[in-house]
Amino acid sequence: MSNSAQALLRELLQSHSPGELLQALESIEKTAYPSAFLTHLIVLQSFYTGEAYREVREKAARLFQKIAPRELQDFLRTVPWREEFITNTEMRERYLRHLTAHPMIDNHTLGKAALHLWGGDFNFYIRTRMLQAEEVLQEYCLGDIFYLYHTPIETLPDELGNLSNLQCLLIQKNKIKQLPQSIGLLQQLRVIDASENELQSLPDSIKYMKRLQSLHLAHNHLHVLPPEIGELQQLRKLCLKDNKMRVLSYTMQWMENLEYLDLSQNPNLNFFQSFEYLKNCPQLKEIKLRKNNLNAPLRNLQELQQLESIDLSDNPRLPVEETFAAARQGAFGRLKVLHLENTSLLSPDALQPLAARLQVLSVAHNSLDGIDLAFPALLTLNCAHTPIHRLDSNQMPKLQQLHAGHTLLQQIPHWPSLQYLAMDGNQAWLDAGGLQQLPALPALEVLSLKECQLEALPHLDECNQLHSLYLDGCSCPNWETLLLDIYDIAHLRCLSLNGVQWQEIPRRLARLRFIESLRLEQLPENTDWDRLFELLTHLPRLRHLSLAHNSGLKQLPQAALKLKQLQYLDLSFTGIRRLPHELSKNKELQKIKIDGVPNAFIRHAQHFSYDWFEFSACAQSTDGQTSQTPPHR
Incomplete structure (x- = not known):
């Protein structure tokens, strides 16, 4: 043929x-x-x-x-x-x-x-x-990665164990009810992501995967883990979010390298007994307990003395003050990161014993109207979706990141060290002259104004350090005029326009010649992709382009081949099934991200160098919480 x-x-x-x-x-x-x-x-x-x-x-x-x-x-x-x-x-x-x-x-x-x-x-x-089974399995391999996404498959054949060179097994969002015993033969595996399946148990042969470092099992039907789980001595990350866990295996106390554990959305889990096993994990630094219907103080949480990060969000009946009462006697001595979104927190006084050492604090979706407690080491504060109407820079002198979207805050105090400011959906702040306050933030590098109604962006040209601007989901009566204001921000390098609902792609998009990173995710279904890429060819510095979550994007227009300077392209969760072969001649292009694309794309991608492609392990398992770090710059 x-x-x-x-x-x-x-x-x-x-x-x-x-x-x-x-x-x-x-x-x-x-x-x-x-x-x-x-x-x-x-x-x-x-x-x-x-x-x-x-x-x-x-x-x-x-x-x-x-x-x-x-x-x-x-x-x-x-x-x-x-x-x-x-x-x-x-x-x-x-x-x-x-x-x-x-x-x-x-x-x-x-x-x-x-x-x-x-x-x-x-x-x-x-x-x-x-x-032959192995021939079928090879259809889903890209180098040392096996990628099978969103199919009705219920079982994998035993021949999976014959793919001895696999290092990454990504089988998210299928209907897999059990993993084959032969998986224990994959002794080179470092990552398994079996999120969003129907797993009810794990094979005991997992004990042979001595090099496994990340195991992501979110959104399954697991009740227990086999005792052999404790023999995964190199395991660093374990995600059990949204399962039916009742108790953790006693052998988990042997996991000497476990650093990250996500137990969110397991409301029937016996935390008292589980913490007895976990307290012997010497490297456990981060634990997530979101959405567990916690309604009694977690006093034995203090037994995990090595913890640096705790997430107790979305437990509205959790007695926060009683849970951390032991901090007055020196417990939680290493705690630096605390997430308390949507809890029973009514006053920051409950955090007084922890205030001196916290570096990241999230109290979003609570009833706080102010924070009168001093946090001398705090670097990041998330108070979004609270009725807070005042903040004092003297109480948080080192603050670098502030998430204050959907609040009553109308005034930003002078914060010499503030680098990241998110005022998403805070129209009251904008109407009160919020943009005029920005020159008082000399270190500001990133500004997020998502879901706002904008007409102009005055004074941003005075922010000499500003290099990233996020306007996701914003509405504007005249995008041509707004893009002209953006053009005046001399130091701007990253622009995010995800989810904007423009009627027609503004032609002045082609004038943003200084932009190096551009995000155009979740655009309208009727987007004229040919016109968009023609405008992008006028951006000589464009290095990073994200088109993720655009199901209407079925193929890359020919104009995409003119983006010779492009280094990173994100096509995750799009309708693209193949790439132009001419794209492989682009000497600058280093990575193409393809999370959640059809498996047919993976088979087609074998014609390219697999070093080009990037997968995010556990891409489907992460929480949808407000980011506590600045977006990609």
Whole structure:
């Protein structure tokens, strides 16, 4: 088969929606080698049921009758099958065996097509011997990374253990109920992310993965962990968020290197007993207990004396003052980071024993109207979504980051050290002349005005250190004028316009020649991508471009090839299924991020150097809380 035919076959395999399939069929109709597609035309007629695919089935049938030999057509009319075979395993196997028995049908191609169309029922294809299991698994490998995202797969075959060079196993958002015992053979694994599956238990063979450092199991159905979990001596991160845990394994006290533990959204977990095991983990520095319906003081939390970061957010009935009462006797001596969003905190006085050493404090979504307590070491404060109307810079002399969106704050005091300011949705601050206060912040580097109504950005040109501006979700009557104000900010290098609802892409976007990092995520569905990329070609310094979460972006326009200076491109959670081959000639491009893209993209990406691509382990497992660090600069 010619390379052109193979390329078109791959395009057909990567198409799933009715519109995409109809376009693929039109391409087939125009080719000079239609017989190569006989198998796929059979698949389209048989496997795509439902009214949505009626036009696809009819077009495939017409094309098949036009190009298929009479012998093959007569044979197919004798093959027994019914509409309900999709839910009838015996009927599916019988039908496929008939097809694969015919010498004119390519078994390998049929197997691949069915694998894509059904989301990858590995065991079914092993039984019908249409593909070897290892050959199927290789379809989801990119170098030493195995990536399987958002499929109906319930089990993985034992042959997974034969991929001995894997270092990263990313199998998020499937329907996997159990991991194979052979996973213990993957002794080079360093990261497993099985978030958003249906796991009910873990195989005891995990004890053999001695190099495993990160294990992410968020959003599953785990009740307990096997005792063998304690033998993962190199494990540093363990995420068990949103499971049904009742008690942790006693062997976790043997985890000498465990640093991060997320137990959020496990309301039935016995914390008293669990903390007895965890207190013997000498390196445990960060623990998350969000959304656990905690309604009694966690007094034995003080036993974890090595903790530097505690997250107790979204426990509105938690007695905060009683939980940290032991701090008066010297407990929590290493605590630097404390998250108390949406708790029972009514007064900062409850934190008085901790105030002297806290560096990061989040009290968002509480009922505080002010903070009258001194925090001499505090670097980051998040008081968003509180009725706070005043802050005193003398009580927080070292503050570098302030998140005060959706508050009653109308005045920002003179803070010589403040580098990051988020006033998202705080229209009262803007109306009270908030932008005029910014020159009093000489160290300000990052300003976030998300979800605000803007008309102009005066005085920002006076902020000589300002290099990053976030206008995500902002509304503006005249974006052309606003972009002209942005152009006047001489030191600006990063601009975020995620989720802006402009009616037409402003042409002055092309004037921002000093911008090095541009975020254009979650743009409207009707975005004119060709026009957008043409404007981007006028930005000679553009190095970092994020287009994540744009499902309407199906392919990169040709103008994207003109961005010769681009070094980092984020295409996560987009509709892109392939990249132009010419893009591989870009000598400056270093990384392309592809979290959450269709698996078809991964298979296509094997034609590029896999060193180009970046995955974020546990991308689906992180909390949706307000960031306590500045966004990417």
